[in-house]
Every structure is written in structure tokens, then in C-alpha cells.
Amino acid sequence: MATKPLEITNWAESTSALKTVTDSQRWGYGWTTRDRLTTGVGEPPNLNHHNYWQNAVHDWLQYEEGEVESQITEIGVLNSDILELVALF
Numbered sequence: 001m002a003t004k005p006l007e008i009t010n011w012a013e014s015t016s017a018l019k020t021v022t023d024s025q026r027w028g029y030g031w032t033t034r035d036r037l038t039t040g041v042g043e044p045p046n047l048n049h050h051n052y053w054q055n056a057v058h059d060w061l062q063y064e065e066g067e068v069e070s071q072i073t074e075i076g077v078l079n080s081d082i083l084e085l086v087a088l089f
Contacts (some may be wrong), residue, residue, distance in 0.1 A: 006063075011054040019052035 012019050026049070033040030045053075 009054075009058060010060050012051040013055065013058075017051055017055070018048045019055055020046070020048035021052055022049045 002044075031043050031045055033042055
């Protein structure tokens with residue numbers, strides 16, 4: 001099982017950060033080569049797209065962490081309810 005990282009990796013959270021949503025063509029094909037051949041020179045990501053991606057990953061991880069914590073709390077409440085019901089019998 002993986003261990004939870006100790007550091008939160010915020011990235012490009014400032015409102016003035018250079019970040020742009022990647023266009024839909026990139027979503028389908030990702031980064032490619034300049035000449036579109038597998039033997040070509042790799043195309044470097046635009047810094048705005050890279051910043052957007054890293055910021056989005058951070059946001060999703062924060063969201064998922066919140067969801068997990070919410071589920072743990074709900075399980076604790078349900079467990080307490082079950083123990084109360086068992087005590088009635």
C-alpha cells in the first residue's frame with residue numbers, strides 16, 4: 001500500500017499564474033513530435049499548458065483527499081449507529 005506524501009505540492013495557484021487549458025487536439029494525441037513521426041524531435045510542452053496540468057493534478061488530489069475524509073467520517077457515524085442498534089438487543 002502506498003503511503004500518503006507529507007508535502008502538499010501546490011502549483012501555479014496564483015491568479016496571475018501562466019496557465020492555459022490544453023486544446024482538444026492535445027487531449028486526444030498528447031505531445032507528439034514536430035514532424036508527427038516517431039523518429040522526430042519531441043515537441044516540448046508549452047509552459048502555460050504544463051502549469052495548468054500540474055495545477056489541475058493538485059486540485060484533483062485535494063478534492064479526492066476531501067472525499068476520502070468525508071467517507072471515513074460517514075463510516076464512523078454508521079459504525080456508531082450499528083453499535084447503538086446492537087446494544088438494543
